Amino acid sequence: MDTAEKLAQMALAIALFAGAMGLILLLVGRVRRRADLVQAVAFVVPALALLAVGLIYPAVRTGYQSLFDRTTDNFLGLANYQALFEREDLLIVLRNTLFWVLVAPVSATLIGLVYAVLVDRSRFEAFAKSLIFMPLAISLVGASIIWRFVYEYRPDQQNIEQIGLLNQVLVWLGFEPQQFILNAPLNTFLLIVILIWVQAGFAMTVLSAAIKGIPQDIVEAGRLDGLYGVKMFRYVTVPSIRPALIVVLTTISIATLKVFDIVRTMTGGQFETSIVANEFYTQSLVRGNYGLGSALAVVLFVMVIPIVIYNIRQLRKADIR
């Protein structure tokens, strides 16, 4: 396909859906008998049908396929799930996923919170915020390349200079350069740094907005009670923005579970860095093991549920207060 052909296809697809929408509006406008019901059906059915075929049916099918072997021919029962907790390489995958979920959301939220407080009402607020926020606009593939360059290693020999910033800093400080990406389990944490770098901007944005929403009289009351600095932060700021904190924490937790791009781009899951979201891709689309891949997808889904339930319960509690 050449460029013109591709653009023509794009125009066609847009015209098709815009046209279909126009047609629905035109036709249902003319219906007279049982107009309300017919119109409602015509409005919701396109979206619901697409969701049913494109999301619900495939999800159910994935659950079903997780009970079968790699070619989905022979029924295995729960053997794929059992393998997750028995095979050593897959146990490492689960352990790494746990590292990610425990470290990334809390770190990103903390950094975002501290920065939001620090930058609040400072002179260069808008500029500083934009810089922290920028990583959120670029792809995780781009972010991974940026950090791969920071972690880049050159052999420690005469006439060879380090080109990665981190190793150069080590050399300046008198240490030997490290092959960061190859050293488990440190490499997993270096990959987590990339997600923290991206998500801190999200945390800062939401929390900064929440901090600006704290009523001024609460802050004044705190001042009158002699609260300044850290105490103000601890007893006024943090309790006031509790709901926003919960939302940020759970949102980043869910994003962390699903993140695939960083591990895929940095290591492809090698050197003991794989996580569930990446292992799903590797098993399903690289190794062709549909059964195990499906089981990993189901596990991913199951892991999201407690986070969502926690989120809802905490927000209800915050509401009652």
Place this chain on the structure above:
Amino acid sequence: MSTVKVTPEVRDGWDSSSVASPAARARKRLTSPGASVAAVVIAVLWTLPTFGLLLSSFRPEDDIKGNGWWNWFSDPQLTLESYREVLFGSATGLSTYVVNSVVITVPSVVIPVTLALLAAYAFAWMKFPFRDTLFIAVFALQIVPIQIALIPLLQIFVDTGLNGTFWPLWIAHSVFALPLAVYLLHNFMREVPAELVEAARVDGAGHVKIFRAIMMPLVLPAIAAFSVFQFLWVWNDLLVALTFAGSTSDVAPLTARIAELVGTRGTEWHLLSAGAFVSMIIPVLVFIAMQRFFVRGLLAGSVKG
């Protein structure tokens, strides 16, 4: 769920810093210069990794591979050679993939918006059986990880002969965007005063008329917010792209191609640095131009994924 709670104060808060009311100016004076300096220093450190790669993308190939980008300041040389090679060189040819990314992204924004507008209106203002149950179901689908649908969806596309075209990407991105789009637009449509809709009905306007004449103009900001969010989501996506297009095919987007370059030519930093920024320039421009809408979409739709 989570999204409902943050919105009001959070949405307004982002912009309020720029309002120079007397009170705001009074508050400004309370800031310590130390905090300002610390804030700027951290922001600069935060940007240093990006800056290093950006500067490298303009250095000659031998310089990039020979020493670190900080040496540029003692030996400043700039060239666009890496960009020329990465965009048009036979080994990478990224310009084709730029076109692919555009062709993938635009319909993947337009299709869910059109479908979600209709559905959101029905959920907000029409009466039909199981309306609330269906709406909660659509809403709940937001948390489902897309991984769980990918492989059977791929099987459907293979069976129907659509594989290898742009359709799998358009349809998959649309499906995964629909729950958020319906939810977001529904919330905005609900905020339209009921009296306005009632008055129109009394005047003899049907749902189609109300949808076109009242709702569409009023929810334009919501459409913009969702569109920016979805644009960045699709442009930056890797998982859907790799699943339905692979990394070198006729329909693969930039992200997939560049991720593949990292795997195959991981030490060719002149290609990787320039390639990374080719893929970043459009989302960053969109981000700068539409920052307000982006933040709004982000705050309202942060559960998506």
